[in-house]
Amino acid sequence: MYLPCVSGETWTVIGIVVAVAFALVGAYLVLSSRESGRHASSRPARDAFRQGTDDEPPPRKRVAVVVNPTKFDDLPAVRATLAKVCAEQDWDDPVVLETTEHDVGFGQTRTALKDGVDLVCALGGDGTVRAVAQEMVGTGVPLGLLPGGTGNLLARNLEMPVDDLERAMTVALTGRNRHVDAAWLTLDPEDLELEEGAGEGSTAGERRHAFFVMAGLGLDAAIMDSTSEQLKSKIGWGAYVPAGLRNMLTERFRVTLTTDGGPPETQKARMVVIGNCGKITGGIDLLPDAEPDDGLLDVIVLAPRGVAAWASVAARVITKSDRTTATLSRSRCQTAHVEVDEPQRVQVDGDIIGEATRVAVEVQPRVLIVRTENGRPNGG
Incomplete structure (x- = not known):
């Protein structure tokens, strides 16, 4: 095979270029290996992101019930019914706040909202419902209507249960939201x-x-x-x-x-x-x-x-x-x-x-x- 005549200086230059190229490739491979090792040692294991998901379920939702105690002869039975429905729907135990002669539901509702509950229910007559609802206007927190009075007029107009506390509580926890007017x-x-x-x-x-x-x-x-x-x-x-x-x-x-x-x-x-x-x-x-x-x-x-x-x-x-x-x-x-x-x-x-x-x-x-x-x- 015929080879062109190449001077010694030219071969020297070619050798230097090839050597530098090999050196650069080697350095790149070494650095990549080290970088990969460093990331591998500091990156958390995939299972680390899952810690607590199996053993620590998300917190259950909470409901406050503002109740007029004068409307019921057996308030402990009412509390038991509310707790039973909450347990069945995987909600936390209800927070029951009783109205008084001097506060028919306004202050109790403000307390519940300040506590960050997910739902507030009114359990009493139309006056209790009005007091609770007035405090909840514009808050974005849903109101549940539970039968406890003679009229239950808002519930009747919204075609809600008015003679079955357990069913009404279930609707409050699981039902659909409806945005209504306030006058x-x-x-x-x-x-x-x-x-x-x-x-x-x-x-x-x-x-x-x-x-x-x-x-x-x-x-x-x-x-x-x-x-x-x-x-x-x-x-x-x-x-x-x-x-x-x-x-x-x-x-x-x-x-x-x-x-x-x-x-x-x-x-x-x-x-x-x-x-x-x-x-x-x-x-x-x-x-x-x-x-x-x-x-x-x-x-x-x-x-x-x-x-x-x-x-x-x-x-x-x-x-x-x-x-x-x-x-x-x-x-x-x-x-x-x-x-x-x-x-x-x-x-x-x-x-x-x-x-x-x-x-x-x-x-x-x-x-x-x-x-x-x-x-x-x-x-x-």
Whole structure:
């Protein structure tokens, strides 16, 4: 084979280049080996990431139950039922917080939320539900509704169990969330605006009240105020009938209603009801168009003068007639201002909160999460 003539200097250069190349390759291999060994010694074993997963399960969810102890003859049995359902659903033992004469659920709910529970349940009458729900508005924590009173009106309107504590507790722990509206009623709002320093914990807090079913002034508040609690515990919603008969023919008052800032309308009336839900005690659908999550308030003004007029009103309520007449008018709105010519008793979800000549009501859409069986009906 013929080889070109190459000088000695050229071969020297070629040899140096080859030697340097081999040196670089060798150095790279050594460094790679050391780097791999260093990583191998410092990298944790794959099983190290799994430590505790088999032996330490995640913490169980926690629920607080705000209960009105006066509603139950055997509170230990109630506690046992709640604990049984929690154990079956793999929740921690329930934290049971009892209401008192001086705090019907507001402070207990704040305590539960501060403790970071995953769910708060109200177990008592409509007043207990209202107090608990008011504190939970906007918190993002779900509310469970447990039957413990005569009406259980919010639960009835949401088609929840109202006669089975165990089933209701199961729904609270495992059901679907439904976002419902909150309505806020302020007593004598013009007077409040004139007061200085009306902040949280002052007269503002005392005059502004949340409700989730209905508020009213006039006859319905008078009925609720004069109904015996002992009779309610014995015969249920039928206890309202005697009070209704005693008050149904009292003197009418003049009311001026303004909705959504429109023109005021004045008429004689016996009661004004503003509802977020439609069903009342006895299964009567007083406000058939009302939905708890539609962002609207339904207002009804009743003004019958005698027994015959009351019979006509009853017929219209039963048939769900939406026709407006001098004895029964309906409207829908987001805000309402009611002014009467003489002080009237005012109720929110069955609680008498005082007397007033003016009230202002506004709706706060979908700010309360309620645990239900099926979420919103019709897939909405």
